[in-house]
Amino acid sequence: MAGSEIVVAEAFVKGALRAGITACVYLPDSCLTPIVRVFQRSPGVTMVACAREDEGVGIAVGLQLGGRHALCLMEASGIGFSGLILARAHVQRTPVIIVASHTAGAGEPFDYHSASALLSEGVFSGLGIPYEIAKESRGIEALIFRVVQTSLGQLTSFGLLIPPFVAAGADA
Amino acid sequence: MNRLEAMAAIAAVRGDAAAVTGPGANSGLLFEQADTPATLYNMELGYASSVALGVALACPQRPVMSIEGEGSFFAGATVLSTIWRQRPKNLTVIVLDNEIWGTADGLEPTATAFGLDLGQLALATGWDTAHVHRPANAQELSVQVGAALRGDGPHFIVGKIDPKQDKTSASANRARPKRHILDCAVLMRAALTRDA
Numbered sequence: 001m002a003g004s005e006i007v008v009a010e011a012f013v014k015g016a017l018r019a020g021i022t023a024c025v026y027l028p029d030s031c032l033t034p035i036v037r038v039f040q041r042s043p044g045v046t047m048v049a050c051a052r053e054d055e056g057v058g059i060a061v062g063l064q065l066g067g068r069h070a071l072c073l074m075e076a077s078g079i080g081f082s083g084l085i086l087a088r089a090h091v092q093r094t095p096v097i098i099v100a101s102h103t104a105g106a107g108e109p110f111d112y113h114s115a116s117a118l119l120s121e122g123v124f125s126g127l128g129i130p131y132e133i134a135k136e137s138r139g140i141e142a143l144i145f146r147v148v149q150t151s152l153g154q155l156t157s158f159g160l161l162i163p164p165f166v167a168a169g170a171d172a
Numbered sequence: 173m174n175r176l177e178a179m180a181a182i183a184a185v186r187g188d189a190a191a192v193t194g195p196g197a198n199s200g201l202l203f204e205q206a207d208t209p210a211t212l213y214n215m216e217l218g219y220a221s222s223v224a225l226g227v228a229l230a231c232p233q234r235p236v237m238s239i240e241g242e243g244s245f246f247a248g249a250t251v252l253s254t255i256w257r258q259r260p261k262n263l264t265v266i267v268l269d270n271e272i273w274g275t276a277d278g279l280e281p282t283a284t285a286f287g288l289d290l291g292q293l294a295l296a297t298g299w300d301t302a303h304v305h306r307p308a309n310a311q312e313l314s315v316q317v318g319a320a321l322r323g324d325g326p327h328f329i330v331g332k333i334d335p336k337q338d339k340t341s342a343s344a345n346r347a348r349p350k351r352h353i354l355d356c357a358v359l360m361r362a363a364l365t366r367d368a
Binding site: 023046048049050051052054055056058059060061062063064065066067068070084085087088091092093094 | 192212215216217218219222223224225226227228229230231248250251253254257258353354356357358360361364365
C-alpha cells in the first residue's frame with residue numbers, strides 16, 4: 001500500500017475512534033481496505049467481515065441496539081443491496097453509518113463502477129438519509145468525526161462517500 | 173409439531189434472552205407468549221438473524237436468539253457463514269420451517285418443500301454437527317433451545333412445523349405484536365444498554 005493511503009486511513013480511523021466508533025462491519029473494497037487494516041490494528045474495535053453488505057447493515061443495527069457504534073465499510077454496490085434494511089433502521093431510529101467508495105463524486109475512471117456510482121446517492125436521497133461526498137483527503141479525520149457525531153446525536157443513518165483519489169491521498 | 177406448540181416450547185425457556193423475530197406468525201406468537209422489552213419484532217425479511225448477530229456481539233454476556241420462518245431465513249442465509257466465522261457463544265438461531273410462505277393465502281411452498289435442507293446448509297457453510305440441531309417435536313425443541321441459551325454457541329436449531337396443522341400461516345389468521353417497531357427498538361436498546 002502507498003504511504004499516502006495509509007496516512008489517510010490512519011487519519012480516518014483516528015477521527016472515527018475519537019467519535020466513539022467501537023465496531024467495523026465490512027466487505028473488502030480496493031479503496032477502503034487501508035482503513036480496514038488500520039481498524040484491525042486498533043485495540044477494542046470489533047471487526048466483522050460479512051458475506052453481503054445488507055447482512056452487514058443488519059449486523060450494524062444489532063450492534064447499535066446493543067450499545068456499540070459501528071461503521072459499515074463497503075463498495076457502493078452494497079448500498080443497492082441494503083435499501084430495505086437501511087429503511088427499517090431509519091424507521092426505527094437506529095443509526096447506521098455507511099462509508100462507501102465508488103460514488104457519483106469526481107474521479108471514477110472505470111465503466112464497471114457506473115452502476116454503483118448511480119445508485120449510491122439514489123438510495124440515500126430516496127430514503128431521506130443525509131450523506132456527504134468527501135472532497136479532499138486532508139480533512140478526512142474531522143469529516144468522519146462530524147459524520148459519526150451527527151448520526152449518533154440525531155439518531156439518523158448517514159452516508160459518507162469517498163472517491164478513490166481521496167482514499168488514496170492523491171490530492172495531497 | 174405445530175407452530176403454537178413450538179412457540180410455547182421456546183417461550184417456556186426464553187428467560188432473559190434478547191430476541192429478534194422475522195416477519196409473520198412467529199412475531200405475534202412470541203409477543204403473546206413471552207414478550208419482554210428486549211425484543212425486536214417483525215424484522216424485515218432475511219435480516220432477523222443478522223441483527224441478532226450484531227446484538228450478540230455487542231452484548232456477549234446476554235443470551236440472544238433469532239426466530240425466523242424458513243422463507244425469511246433462507247433469503248438472508250449468507251449470515252450462516254458470518255455467524256460461524258464470528259462464533260458468538262451467546263447466539264441461538266431458531267428456524268421454524270413449515271415449507272410454506274407465511275403470507276397471503278399461506279399456500280405457496282418455499283424452497284424447503286423442494287428439498288432444501290437448512291441443517292445441511294449450515295454444515296456446508298462450516299458449522300459442526302454439535303451446533304446444528306433438528307428437534308423432532310416440541311419437547312425436544314424446548315430442551316434444545318433451553319440448553320442453547322445457556323451458552324457454548326452459536327447454535328442453529330431447525331424445527332419442522334407440520335403445514336397441515338399450521339393455521340397461523342395465512343395473514344388473516346395471524347396474531348400481531350401490539351407494539352410499534354420504533355417503540356420496540358427504543359425499549360430493546362434501553363434494556364440491553366442498561367445491562368452494559
